[in-house]
Amino acid sequence: xxxxxxxxxxxxxxxxxxxxxxxxxxxxxxxxxxxxxxxxxxxxxxxxxxxxxxxxxxxxxxxxxxxxxxxxxxxxxxxxxxxxxxxxxxxxxxxxxxxxxxxxxxxxxxxxxxxxxxxxxxxxxxxxxxxxxxxxxxxxxxxxxxxxxxxxxxxxxxxxxxxxxxxxxxxxxxxxxxxxxxxxxxxxxxxxxxxxxxxxxxxxxxxxxxxxxxxxxxxxxxxxxxxxxxxxxxxxxxxxxxxxxxxxxxxxxxxxxxxxxxxxxxxxxxxxxxxxxxxxxxxxxxxxxxxxxxxxxxxxxxxxxxxxxxxxxxxxxxxxxxxxxxxxxxxxxxxxxxxxxxxxxxxxxxxxxxxxxxxxxxxxxxxxxxxxxxxxxxxxxxxxxxxxxxxxxxxxxxxxxxxxxxxx
Numbered sequence: 001x002x003x004x005x006x007x008x009x010x011x012x013x014x015x016x017x018x019x020x021x022x023x024x025x026x027x028x029x030x031x032x033x034x035x036x037x038x039x040x041x042x043x044x045x046x047x048x049x050x051x052x053x054x055x056x057x058x059x060x061x062x063x064x065x066x067x068x069x070x071x072x073x074x075x076x077x078x079x080x081x082x083x084x085x086x087x088x089x090x091x092x093x094x095x096x097x098x099x100x101x102x103x104x105x106x107x108x109x110x111x112x113x114x115x116x117x118x119x120x121x122x123x124x125x126x127x128x129x130x131x132x133x134x135x136x137x138x139x140x141x142x143x144x145x146x147x148x149x150x151x152x153x154x155x156x157x158x159x160x161x162x163x164x165x166x167x168x169x170x171x172x173x174x175x176x177x178x179x180x181x182x183x184x185x186x187x188x189x190x191x192x193x194x195x196x197x198x199x200x201x202x203x204x205x206x207x208x209x210x211x212x213x214x215x216x217x218x219x220x221x222x223x224x225x226x227x228x229x230x231x232x233x234x235x236x237x238x239x240x241x242x243x244x245x246x247x248x249x250x251x252x253x254x255x256x257x258x259x260x261x262x263x264x265x266x267x268x269x270x271x272x273x274x275x276x277x278x279x280x281x282x283x284x285x286x287x288x289x290x291x292x293x294x295x296x297x298x299x300x301x302x303x304x305x306x307x308x309x310x311x312x313x314x315x316x317x318x319x320x321x322x323x324x325x326x327x328x329x330x331x332x333x334x335x336x337x338x339x340x341x342x343x344x345x346x347x348x349x350x351x352x353x354x355x356x357x358x359x360x361x362x363x364x365x366x367x368x369x370x371x372x373x374x375x376x377x378x379x380x381x382x383x384x385x386x387x388x389x390x391x392x393x394x395x396x397x398x399x400x401x402x403x404x405x406x407x408x
Contacts, residue, residue: 001068006077011043015214026294097124118250140293146221182269216251221284225276234260
């Protein structure tokens, strides 16, 4: 199939943009022709998409003459592309109940189904004056990309990461203070500090990820402890016991009752233990596999298409698709080499530190040996033996004076 994935802008890194990258990569692996379309000039995330072998355009004139399926993520591109491709099977992914641009247009026929990825957004979509069929899926994550890193080796330092574009200012100060009190070094990745095209690497070098929404799912897949906390509230640690409630809320911080106070945040972080990460990985594998999400999308598209025959790839198009996949594999390979270099440097640093500590221990042991020899020489000296009765008398006198002072 020719599948077009659209969004108003691919200029920055966010949940909507990384969703498009995730499903685009999986659908391309399935043999579909995938094109990402942005209504505005593209930015860094478009380059990331190209590195992963996806085609990207922000030029309306460069769109194909026809497409089999349209997956829109904002009202503007949904309506313009529905007019451009009236015969396509059109899906609308509703990511949010907050941003007006992402509210499904209230026009009958603009799409055939709405995709939602939380019960909260589903309830919002159902409350709209008009909506087509609503399909509930879960946030997808590339388990191969985020599953490449094992639990972080213990080095005596706890590390936490705030991941996301919204937590800043006084709210971020609260998190920083709680992390310090709980013994964590804190780093921040997001639109207001520094962005990253490889969140899996940032997650791999920490123990705890603090955030909400899609960031939490990435933390689960990355084998790290995930703490749901954001501007609108918090739900604390993701656990097998509260997973269903938190996922139903889209990990938005409003899935449970109660409030995360600064004191509770500090207390919760202090209760972290390494085993949390491996349990989270199993949750991600069971519920958030991008392959299963892509299968659900293609199944839905086929069920809505009315049995229309989809165009298959020509030999030239298949060769081009394989080349793009090879570029994506090369990009992952280079990322793995970079991670290997980082780990090698860290191992060398720790070996050097261990050698320094061994030298320090040997120096102190030699000093202790010298002092022990000096003490033994003093004890074996004639003066020590001669003064032994005086030292005994001194101890007895001291004991007598202590008793005398208590009586007085």
